[in-house]
Every structure is written in C-alpha cells, then in structure tokens.
Amino acid sequence: MTVRPKPRPQKRINDPEGMRKKVLDVAEVAFQARGYHASSLGDLMAAAGVSGGALHHHFPTKKALALAVIDERVAAAVEETWIAPVLVANTAREGVRAVFEAVAAELEQQGFVRGCPLNNLAHELSLADPDFRLALAGIFVGWRRAISDKLRADQQAGREEGTDPERFAALAVAAYSGAMSMAKTAQDASVLRDCLAGLERSALSPSQGGLAARRRRRVLLRPRTL
Amino acid sequence: MTVRPKPRPQKRINDPEGMRKKVLDVAEVAFQARGYHASSLGDLMAAAGVSGGALHHHFPTKKALALAVIDERVAAAVEETWIAPVLVANTAREGVRAVFEAVAAELEQQGFVRGCPLNNLAHELSLADPDFRLALAGIFVGWRRAISDKLRADQQAGREEGTDPERFAALAVAAYSGAMSMAKTAQDASVLRDCLAGLERSALSPSQGGLAARRRRRVLLRPRTL
DNA sequence: TATAAAACAGACCGGTTGTCCTGTTTTGTC
DNA sequence: GACAAAACAGGACAACCGGTCTGTTTTATA
Numbered sequence: 001m002t003v004r005p006k007p008r009p010q011k012r013i014n015d016p017e018g019m020r021k022k023v024l025d026v027a028e029v030a031f032q033a034r035g036y037h038a039s040s041l042g043d044l045m046a047a048a049g050v051s052g053g054a055l056h057h058h059f060p061t062k063k064a065l066a067l068a069v070i071d072e073r074v075a076a077a078v079e080e081t082w083i084a085p086v087l088v089a090n091t092a093r094e095g096v097r098a099v100f101e102a103v104a105a106e107l108e109q110q111g112f113v114r115g116c117p118l119n120n121l122a123h124e125l126s127l128a129d130p131d132f133r134l135a136l137a138g139i140f141v142g143w144r145r146a147i148s149d150k151l152r153a154d155q156q157a158g159r160e161e162g163t164d165p166e167r168f169a170a171l172a173v174a175a176y177s178g179a180m181s182m183a184k185t186a187q188d189a190s191v192l193r194d195c196l197a198g199l200e201r202s203a204l205s206p207s208q209g210g211l212a213a214r215r216r217r218r219v220l221l222r223p224r225t226l
Numbered sequence: 227m228t229v230r231p232k233p234r235p236q237k238r239i240n241d242p243e244g245m246r247k248k249v250l251d252v253a254e255v256a257f258q259a260r261g262y263h264a265s266s267l268g269d270l271m272a273a274a275g276v277s278g279g280a281l282h283h284h285f286p287t288k289k290a291l292a293l294a295v296i297d298e299r300v301a302a303a304v305e306e307t308w309i310a311p312v313l314v315a316n317t318a319r320e321g322v323r324a325v326f327e328a329v330a331a332e333l334e335q336q337g338f339v340r341g342c343p344l345n346n347l348a349h350e351l352s353l354a355d356p357d358f359r360l361a362l363a364g365i366f367v368g369w370r371r372a373i374s375d376k377l378r379a380d381q382q383a384g385r386e387e388g389t390d391p392e393r394f395a396a397l398a399v400a401a402y403s404g405a406m407s408m409a410k411t412a413q414d415a416s417v418l419r420d421c422l423a424g425l426e427r428s429a430l431s432p433s434q435g436g437l438a439a440r441r442r443r444r445v446l447l448r449p450r451t452l
Numbered sequence: 453t454a455t456a457a458a459a460c461a462g463a464c465c466g467g468t469t470g471t472c473c474t475g476t477t478t479t480g481t482c
Numbered sequence: 483g484a485c486a487a488a489a490c491a492g493g494a495c496a497a498c499c500g501g502t503c504t505g506t507t508t509t510a511t512a
Contacts, residue, residue, distance in 0.1 A: 053460050123345065137413075173408065174400070177403065184352050197393045280490050282472080
C-alpha cells in the first residue's frame with residue numbers, strides 16, 4: 001500500500017472561461033445529437049465533469065445555456081460552414097456548390113449524419129419560446145443575407161444577372177436545410193448531391209453529369225457512440 | 227336542493243375506436259406543436275379526457291403512441307397535402323407549384339406557422355430511436371417517389387424531358403422542408419413563395435414576376451394559444 | 453495581509469414523468 | 483345467463499428533472 005501523506009489538500013485552479021467552454025462544448029454536442037429536451041443537465045454535468053454548482057454559476061437556467069449555445073456555437077457553425085466559404089468563393093453560385101459538396105463529402109467520410117445544428121434546434125425550440133425563436137431566426141437571416149449579398153456583388157460584376165438574389169438565397173438555404181433533414185432521417189448523404197444537381201442551372205440540360213457518377217447511395221452506420 | 231335518486235349508476239359505453247382516435251388526435255397536435263419530449267402523457271390524457279388506464283390499453287408506451295402517430299397521421303398528412311395534389315395535377319412541376327402556393331396561402335390565412343409535421347418529428351426523433359427513424363424515412367421515400375413517378379409520366383408524354391426525376395423530387399421536397407423550417411422559425415410564410423419562385427424555370431429569366439407582387443412580407447402572430 | 457467577490461462543490465427538494473398495477477365495467481360468445 | 487376477454491378507471495411508485503441552497507475554496511483588490 002502506498003502511503004498518502006496529505007489526505008487531499010490539492011490546490012484547485014479556478015478556470016471560469018475554460019469551464020464555461022467545457023460546458024458549451026458538451027451542450028452543443030448533446031443538443032444536436034439528442035435535442036434540448038432529451039438532454040438533461042445531469043447528463044451534461046457528467047459528460048463535462050462539472051459540478052452542479054459550477055454549471056449553475058455560469059448558466060443559471062437550462063434556457064440560458066441553450067441560448068448561449070445558439071448565440072455562440074450554432075451561429076459560429078453557420079458562419080464557418082456556410083458564410084465564410086461563400087464569401088471567399090468566386091461567385092455565390094460557386095460558393096453554394098462548394099459548400100454542398102464539402103458537406104456531402106464530409107458526411108460520407110465520417111459515415112454518420114447528425115443533421116444541421118441550426119435546423120435541429122429550430123424545429124424543437126422555435127415554438128417553445130420566443131427568445132429561442134428570435135435567436136434562431138436571426139441566424140437564418142444572416143445566413144440568407146450572406147448569400148444574397150454575394151450574388152448582388154456578382155451581378156455588379158456582370159454575372160448572374162437573371163437571378164433574383166433573395167430568391168436564390170432562400171432556395172439555397174431551404175434546399176440545404178431540407179436535404180440535411182432527409183439525409184439525417186435516411187442516414188444517407190447522397191440526397192445532398194441530388195439537391196445540388198437540381199439547384200444548378202444545368203438541371204435544365206438533359207444529360208449533363210450522367211447517372212454513373214451519382215449512383216453511390218449507401219446506408220451509413222454510426223462510427224462513435226455518443 | 228335537488229334530489230339525486232341514483233348516485234351514479236350511469237352506463238358506460240365502450241368505444242375503443244373512438245377513444246383511440248381521440249388520443250391520436252390530441253397526440254398529433256401536441257407532438258407537432260410542442261414536440262415529442264415536451265408533450266407529457268399527463269397533458270395528453272387531460273386534453274383528450276382519457277384515463278391513464280385507457281391510454282395504456284391502446285398504447286402501452288409513449289413510443290408506441292408516437293409510432294402510431296407517425297404511421298397513421300403524419301403519413302396521411304403528407305399523402306393529403308402533397309401526394310394527392312401532385313397526382314391530380316397536370317404535371318409534376320405544376321403539382322409542386324400548386325402545393326407550395328396552397329400551403330403558403332393557408333399559412334398566411336391562419337396567421338401561424340406550425341411547421342411540417344414530418345420534419346418536426348424527423349428532427350427530434352430520427353437519432354433518438356431506430357424505429358422512429360425508419361418510420362419517418364419511409365414517409366420521405368414515398369413522398370419523393372410520388373413526385374419522381376409523376377415526372378417520369380410527364381416525360382413519357384413528351385414533357386419535361388430535360389429534368390432528372392430523382393433530382394427534381396429531391397429538390398422539391400428539400401426546398402419545401404427547408405422553407406417550412408424557415409417559415410416556422412420566422413413565423414413568416416413568405417419564404418415559401420421565394421423558394422417556389424427559385425424552383426421554377428423562370429428563375430433564369432431576369433424580370434419575370436417583378437418585385438412588387440412579392441413584397442408582402444409580414445410578421446405573423448399566433449391566433450390561438452394551444 | 454484583510455476582505456469581499458467570484459468560482460466552485462455537493463447535497464437537497466418539490467414537482468413531474470412514464471409506467472405499472474389492481475380493480476371494475478362492458479361486451480362478445482357459447 | 484355464464485364466462486372470459488376486452489375496455490376502462492384510477493391510484494401508486496420509483497426514477498428523474500431542474501432549480502435552489504449552504505458551504506468551501508480561490509482570486510482579485512486594496
């Protein structure tokens with residue numbers, strides 16, 4: 001038996017920012033994977049290794065935690081996944097295509113579709129609480145505006161003159177959201193490529209890409225438990 | 227004081243089908259408005275005026291009730307709202323347009339967006355339970371197939387020859403699902419019309435409909451409490 | 453170093469949840 | 483009418499949830 005001279009006088013290090021981040025990390029994943037109502041604070045505390053007192057200190061209520069996740073994490077995810085890639089693309093249309101393909105490739109690689117963080121929470125919480133709804137609606141607005149602004153810039157450069165920016169942005173966001181919804185339910189990311197193909201102007205020309213490249217549907221199984 | 231000769235020997239009438247229907251009615255509304263996890267069986271029992279014993283007799287578990295709602299009500303809603311109108315339309319494209327416009331008009335009239343029943347439950351339950359996921363995925367498949375079959379029939383009649391049926395169906399369903407998601411979050415049905423306009427071929431022609439007819443956005447407030 | 457505030461720990465509580473259980477009434481069947 | 487099964491009523495219960503509470507430790511400030 002090893003001797004233990006000092007029972008437990010180990011120092012404790014206060015790391016409010018780190019602890020807050022740890023809670024947000026766990027909550028972000030749990031809210032997306034299981035949803036808001038299905039994620040109990042006990043689960044989050046255990047997963048994050050955080051005491052009840054600490055959790056309550058940083059987030060007085062569960063609602064406050066969810067609002068923080070929406071404002072800080074979901075908005076950032078949309079920014080990183082959609083807005084930034086669209087901004088750096090040559091045109092809005094190319095940006096949209098790039099995001100669709102990047103997400104499809106990522107989902108096929110990781111073999112599991114968790115769905116869109118924004119849409120997941122939007123469906124569950126929009127009607128549950130006005131604060132939730134407003135926070136989520138604002139993210140949608142920013143998402144669409146980034147695309148429509150980009151397309152307007154294209155038009156000032158003489159491209160895409162026949163496309164209405166608002167309509168294009170609305171359709172791009174809606175098609176992506178709906179495609180992710182189906183992909184999540186089917187656990188199959190191929191519907192993303194179907195929708196992208198339909199979004200392209202080339203959807204009007206008969207046999208543009210052919211069927212061979214598109215037919216690689218498969219059922220994906222979850223890689224990690226969570 | 228009025229005399230009450232017989233304390234309460236009133237007959238009871240067994241109506242298993244009616245009681246089951248009453249429970250499903252209430253559950254369908256509650257699951258859509260508040261979600262599955264946020265709807266307690268106590269709420270449903272109170273709303274339906276059903277005892278716990280009766281509820282448990284027809285639906286042994288909450289999951290069984292939800293599966294019944296999905297199989298019997300959500301599938302029927304998709305059938306009624308989407309599949310039937312598409313089948314009776316002249317073409318698949320006209321059917322899709324008709325549904326978009328009908329739903330948009332209905333939402334604007336009732337002034338409140340509850341969202342798509344299928345997508346609402348799909349987001350909350352797809353990852354929660356394999357049985358839920360499969361049931362919901364099947365409805366999506368039938369939905370898409372109805373559209374793609376219709377478009378294939380159009381093509382055999384010499385129309386829409388440049389459109390891929392699977393892609394068109396996937397995009398139509400995705401655009402609708404995503405648009406309903408945004409409409410629910412924003413409590414504004416106008417995004418449905420934006421997406422419909424983007425779906426039309428006419429999206430490629432510069433000023434086809436003009437802006438005046440489209441700019442009637444407004445924020446809708448809930449009419450009834452629920 | 454004195455002191456107050458911030459950060460954290462952990463127990464506790466009232467209310468709710470889904471399910472189960474026992475008992476009673478109705479209904480179909482011989 | 484006898485009888486078993488179905489239909490229904492309503493209470494009980496253990497588990498769980500979110501929030502609160504008290505107390506301790508760390509940290510910033512003076």
